[in-house]
Amino acid sequence: MTQSPASITLIGVPFEGGAGRGGCAMGPAALRLSGIAETLADLGHTVVDQGDLVLDAASEFESTAAAKELPRVAGMTRVLSEATYAAAAKGTLPVMLGGDHSLSMGSVSGMARYAASVKRPLFVLWLDAHADFNTPTSSPSGNMHGMPVAFFCGLDGFPQILPAERDLVMPKNVFQIGIRSVDTNERDLIGKHGVQVFDMRAIDENGIAAIVRQVLRAVVESDGLLHVSLDVDFLDPEVAPGVGTTVPGGATFREAHLIMEMLHDSGVVASLDIVELNPFLDDRGKSARVMTELTASLFGRRILDRQTQPA
Ligand SMILES: NC(=[NH2+])NCCC[C@H](N)C(=O)O
Numbered sequence: 001m002t003q004s005p006a007s008i009t010l011i012g013v014p015f016e017g018g019a020g021r022g023g024c025a026m027g028p029a030a031l032r033l034s035g036i037a038e039t040l041a042d043l044g045h046t047v048v049d050q051g052d053l054v055l056d057a058a059s060e061f062e063s064t065a066a067a068k069e070l071p072r073v074a075g076m077t078r079v080l081s082e083a084t085y086a087a088a089a090k091g092t093l094p095v096m097l098g099g100d101h102s103l104s105m106g107s108v109s110g111m112a113r114y115a116a117s118v119k120r121p122l123f124v125l126w127l128d129a130h131a132d133f134n135t136p137t138s139s140p141s142g143n144m145h146g147m148p149v150a151f152f153c154g155l156d157g158f159p160q161i162l163p164a165e166r167d168l169v170m171p172k173n174v175f176q177i178g179i180r181s182v183d184t185n186e187r188d189l190i191g192k193h194g195v196q197v198f199d200m201r202a203i204d205e206n207g208i209a210a211i212v213r214q215v216l217r218a219v220v221e222s223d224g225l226l227h228v229s230l231d232v233d234f235l236d237p238e239v240a241p242g243v244g245t246t247v248p249g250g251a252t253f254r255e256a257h258l259i260m261e262m263l264h265d266s267g268v269v270a271s272l273d274i275v276e277l278n279p280f281l282d283d284r285g286k287s288a289r290v291m292t293e294l295t296a297s298l299f300g301r302r303i304l305d306r307q308t309q310p311a
């Protein structure tokens, strides 16, 4: 858990095969350069950076217009799902340094397997402008970074990338915050499967704290584990421009930090993806630094001691 000093495993996933444009493969390097390992160690955690995964394509698949770069996405998914499971099973908290968002096909599948092994339900908090709930059948683009949630929830339309008996996440255990771009077919799928979406309007109307409290209550009440998946485009492009799929009207710097601080206090976070950082599009490392700072808040950095705050 993120609370008391944790053992953190950093897993570099230099992968961009799921995105429509190149650059995310440089994400792990930019996150390291922004000092993510040192920042977490300074907060008192034990940090092991296991380096970048070696990724190979799964040659039994073919790339199609409906699922672009499927062989590479499938190969990455297999390797990362094993690595994530292994890091969690040895009692550490895996932090994925991405890489485009298709990597969550692997990380979340690995965590679903781990959660099942300790007989606890897995919840996913998806912080993103996009729902990423397309399937190869529904997707308008064929870019697989728009599909990971549908994949780890077990929707039809995917080839068999992981063993048939793989562990899945229940769509009602997926909470999405910050959503402001959903495709037509994708909207129908969300309604049909009951993914719990708090769009930007919900943040505007209720405030972020009320929403996060509701999510955390659900996790705590069922003694669940929480996987957090943070897409750079969750943030407003003014805050974090280094991403290929910017959508105006995103979360503010403070909203994002408040989420991370509340997540830390909850003690239920078991794993984290940092995804879609595209250093080629960034403004002198600005977005990489923002992602590192948010990660620091998730792992316990705070403005003041609780004790020194007025009650
Ligand atoms: N992880 C992301 N940036 N996803 C963007 C997805 C965009 C669009 N909904 C698609 O499926 O193509």
Ligand SMILES: [Mn+2]
Binding pocket: 101, 128, 129, 130, 132, 145, 231, 276
């Ligand atoms: Mn995404």
Ligand SMILES: [Mn+2]
Binding pocket: 128, 129, 130, 231, 233, 234, 245, 276
């Ligand atoms: Mn996105």
